[in-house]
Amino acid sequence: MMSHVASHPWAAIIRRQLPLALLTILIVALAVPAAMLIAPAFTGRGPEPANTESAVPAWQQVPRDLSLPQGIAPLKDSAPVPWPDALGAQLNTTLQADGGGSFTGVVQDAATGQVLFDRGGAEARVPASNMKLLTAAAAVRAIGPDQRFSTRVVSGAEPGSVVLTGGGDVLLGAGESSRDGVLGHAGLATLAQLTVKALQESGVKGPVQVRLDDSLFTGPALNPTWSPDDVAAGETAPLFPLALNSARYDPAVTTGPRPQDAAMTAAEAFSAQLTTAAAAAGLSVTPGVVRGQAPESSKVLAEVQSATLRQQVDLMLQTSDNYLAEVLGRLAAVAAGQPGSNDGATATVFKQVQDLGIPTDGLRVADVSGLSLGNQVSAGQLAEIVRAITSGTDPSLRAAIGGFPVAGLTGTLGSRYTDASTERGAGLVRAKTGTLNSVIALSGYVVDADGRLLVFSFIGNGLQPGAAGNRTALDRTASALASCGCR
Structure with missing residues (x-):
């Protein structure tokens, strides 16, 4: 720091x-x-x-x-x-x-x-x-040190719609899941491929609409005691229960401004991966992502899991990542x-x-x-x-x-x-x-x-x-x- x-x-x-x-x-x-x-x-x-x-x-x-x-x-x-x-x-x-x-x-x-x-x-x-x-x-x-956080795609209320649901993993990668990684352990490309497979098995034919459910976290996305200058400099960012690269545009660049809507940034990246995977299977994806909570009776279509909490704590302490620390604090609150x-x-x-x-x-x-x-x-x-x-x-x-x-x-x-x-x-x-x-x-x-x-x-x-x-x-x-x- x-x-x-x-x-x-x-x-x-x-x-x-x-x-x-x-x-x-x-x-x-x-x-x-x-x-x-x-x-x-x-x-x-x-x-x-x-x-x-x-x-x-x-x-x-x-x-x-x-x-x-x-x-x-x-x-x-x-x-x-x-x-x-x-x-x-x-x-x-x-x-x-x-x-x-x-x-x-x-x-x-x-x-x-x-x-x-x-x-x-x-x-x-x-x-x-x-x-x-x-x-x-x-x-x-x-x-618990061995807990993992799931990012799921579930069936939406409307036919052909799917809901990307954040479960607390803010270390998502845009590509395929990296088994040995902490950052990028769960990948959106892998999630998209699993989603297309499930849609095919369900007989979905029409265009697929992507929705985003980031309702796990509540209240203000920014802590009111933080300096706006620190937020603008990228020391932290508005908090969401899913994000790419700990709310960074590029996993290799750990300084500078962060996405101000990390959940939507991740959802749009997922939609792009889903579009590519769906095209190969003869399906189409409707452009754009809208927010909306998953129905209580929704069916899980696909899921990827994060690195363990132990591994994420190690990363948080080693790199002193403010965003990850705040997310882990909120996840601890939910668990309690x-x-x-x-x-x-x-x-x-x-x-x-x-x-x-x-x-x-x-x-x-x-x-x-x-x-x-x-x-x-x-x-x-x-x-x-x-x-x-x-x-x-x-x-x-x-x-x-x-x-x-x-x-x-x-x-x-x-x-x-x-x-x-x-x-x-x-x-x-x-x-x-x-x-x-x-x-x-x-x-x-x-x-x-x-x-x-x-x-x-x-x-x-x-x-x-x-x-x-x-x-x-x-x-x-x-x-x-x-x-x-x-x-």
């Missing part, structure tokens, strides 16, 4: 010597794998890591070979917890604002919840896209029996945080993507969300682990942690970024040099817009955690 300890030798190697191909393999070797492999690492169960004579722990070294990874070795409960005074001395040095404003922050031991560093951790602040961590947790709990609206989404996210047992004092949920300046979340609350995801009592939340960007390698952290002051965190820090005009935040987790899993959140508010030192301060602070043997 936005401790001075000698650098580890492996970090310099990553930065200066490894080619891109090796970096790609290295991320697989270093990054936290699927939740089923990782969960024992966070609970302390399983075999202990092999002994090493090196002063640098095994998990912080470049692998000796490039064989397929087996996952991070389980962490030991006996690994020492950083001494708060020693840790604080380092973090208070690095966590300094560049110009105006200030940073708050919290670091906790994931296993015990012990607070190791607290600078204004209870102070409610604008979290920017760190808000998406709350949304990820709420969506996984309310919907609430309206699929702005108010339904914000109420559902708040309730899910509350149900996790996280104190909600001062918490204000104005939107679920983090674009709104009306959001108020403390560093302590964000650290607790990360702790719930990594090592809490609800195992379904492990589904959100894979979405945290990896420092220097993936997502919104891919181009960071590349200089001498931050390279110690490369490949180790896993965190969600957040940036608004005068706001910057970073919340995530790291295994420190002693093998202890730490969760953290740092939030800067009132900052000087564009001051480069603020992002560096966050990255240096997280890197200090990664290299900490603070005893």
